[in-house]
Amino acid sequence: MPLNLSANLGNADNFYADLLAAHDGLSKAQSDALNARLILILANHIGDNDTLREALQAAATTGAIDAG
16 A cells, blocks of 8 residues: 555644644653654554655655645
């Protein structure tokens, strides 16, 4: 299945607010560690190396998500 690069969150603003709240009060090192754990949790949930490789390539490209 190809990687979905179109906007796909029901309410992206809510997720962004939750993400910011999760980082609130953390040091740079703690924030980086939280991001790393989140990436690994989501990668495990996806569970497909080809999809993850495609996501890595997309993330290296500026403006990878199509806002519609």
